[in-house]
Amino acid sequence: ETGVTQTPRHLVMGMTNKKSLKCEQHLGHNAMYWYKQSAKKPLELMFVYNFKEQTENNSVPSRFSPECPNSSHLFLHLHTLQPEDSALYLCASSLRDDGYTFGSGTRLTVV
């Protein structure tokens, strides 16, 4: 357990479904991130929240919608996904510009 908890660990969803991924940290970190990890590709930064404010959105399709209600919780809402969106979705948190603490990820399969 790293201190960053992601649920669910595994998710299978149809292209017409709506689901949400959850991330939670109680490390006192002020920044939270969503990354996508696909096979043979570098980690792709999706969204960054600093003190609950979104500071980066790396040209992510609108079918991915983040939400950060407070500095300890981060959600990724999913709707009308495509099979190519199947990947490991990692949440991370950090204190200012220190190194990241990652969650174990949600393995998403879109069918």
Add this chain to the structure above:
Amino acid sequence: GQNIDQPTEMTATEGAIVQINCTYQTSGFNGLFWYQQHAGEAPTFLSYNVLDGLEEKGRFSSFLSRSKGYSYLLLKELQMKDSASYLCAVRDTGGSYIPTFGRGTSLIVHP
């Protein structure tokens, strides 16, 4: 942005020493991270280098040469549990403090 290159896969024998290289190109360097990621698990922080030289932490050491745009992670007395993916990530001095990740090197340790 950065251009980060590391080998895709390496194999080594238990008890041996292995060196995983990472080269990068960036307009303004501001730190290099190494992370370890076991299959299905969270990436975990190994080291952070911002100045030239060797940083040693037990069986793991990380080296940086800023003038050459080069780092390596050295793993000594390899154990089977060291089989994992090793991610190099570079941060630059551009507005964002967020590092860019390489594709990772998959290390297989065999008996």
